[in-house]
Amino acid sequence: MCELLGMSANVPTDICFSFTGLVQRGGRTGPHVDGWGITFYEGKGCRTFKDPVACAQSQIARLVQEYPIKSCAVVSHIRQANRGSVALENTHPFTRELWGRYWTFAHNGQLTNYESLDCDRFEPVGQTDSEKSFCWLLNQLEKQFPVFPETPETLFRFLATLCDQLMALGVFNMLLSDGEYLITYCTTNLHSITRRAPFGQAKLIDDDVTIDFQQETTPDDVVTVIATQPLTHNENWLKMERGELNVFRLGEKVLTIVSGKNQGA
């Protein structure tokens, strides 16, 4: 399996603290030694750092930990390979352009009978069930919405039905973003925490690091962090339920859809 990390914020924010916690699980406190990657959005553009080696030993991961890239949307993943060899083309996150936006995807879990998913023009480059499911999602979305809809909620509700179909094939925890929206889907493990004033201290579970967010933020900052498992002690992480899709924008949860059910945030 793998671990996911995502962030949505209303002001460009660095993710060094949370990423430092995740990195430990990439070979030190966790078994995810088969590669890692992180995508930062800046405006409409994005950049991805990835390495098909253990995160805890990666020189590039060290740069990302120490170099505060500020972003309003981040998608990150550390890998323990199941489907697909340990190779750069199988290292998450994956990015494709659709509707003039870069979409970035990371997946935790394992699917069966995914080979026949129709990806049409979004052809996978690697061999993972993850990239295949991403390409299938984009293909289905483009067929349903030739242009990005004026009311994105219709797109998110359709996306939720697609994710439900993938959940039927196995474990499908995912993060998806276009830089404006951060979309999460949970089948087994995803947790979120939203930090806003008054900010307090947080202590990493996986490393002896404490941060005082009050020193790092302004009173209007709103930052939501998503992770497979909580990254900090002394904070109240919310566990998402099976079949739950959430949409975050500028740090706030703007939509929640639970398989079958239908509720606004």
Next chain:
Amino acid sequence: MCELLGMSANVPTDICFSFTGLVQRGGRTGPHVDGWGITFYEGKGCRTFKDPVACAQSQIARLVQEYPIKSCAVVSHIRQANRGSVALENTHPFTRELWGRYWTFAHNGQLTNYESLDCDRFEPVGQTDSEKSFCWLLNQLEKQFPVFPETPETLFRFLATLCDQLMALGVFNMLLSDGEYLITYCTTNLHSITRRAPFGQAKLIDDDVTIDFQQETTPDDVVTVIATQPLTHNENWLKMERGELNVFRLGEKVLTIVSGKNQGA
């Protein structure tokens, strides 16, 4: 304008030496301060490092200089903005997937009347004439070749006619790669050098750095480097001519097409 740097090699080779020369032109010996990027192919996968700041001052560029990522195909670019603001989405190289391959593109020059180029499903994310021309090229290629042709030469010959059309719109020096092939097109400035045994010494023009390739290589290595302007003294760089398209594979030039003319390598 901008500067281009590309590499094709028959064994995974690092480009630290040449990149060190290019970096100096990104703010120190050259005026290209509006961003830089470099894409390394490893197998079918690729990874891009980019920064919308001056290369000579970029912490990420320093990592790329010091961290020997070995690759058989590299595309790099340093930018002096003309069309499109200084922003990550306008920073080369640009990458898109077609036929299950990642295609990476970098452009030096400036085009006029490019706005009406039909990109269909390959929608630009940024505002540059470069990304627009890349999207147009991929759209034209896909229309002509729904699948990657068994004899790629037919694709390269068609690509040459497309590049000729872009040359009619202005200055179009470009690098394009899918990790197997490195394709170059010249309208004003592109130079190449192919290094093979017996290897000698090379000295950078832009920095006080000398390298003895004999220490870095094996007798069977073949490495071709492409640059807008020669990067070294005491080596014989070949200047490409206007309308010349070259295809390199595993360090060797495998095809040359000159606008109108038609000659094998």
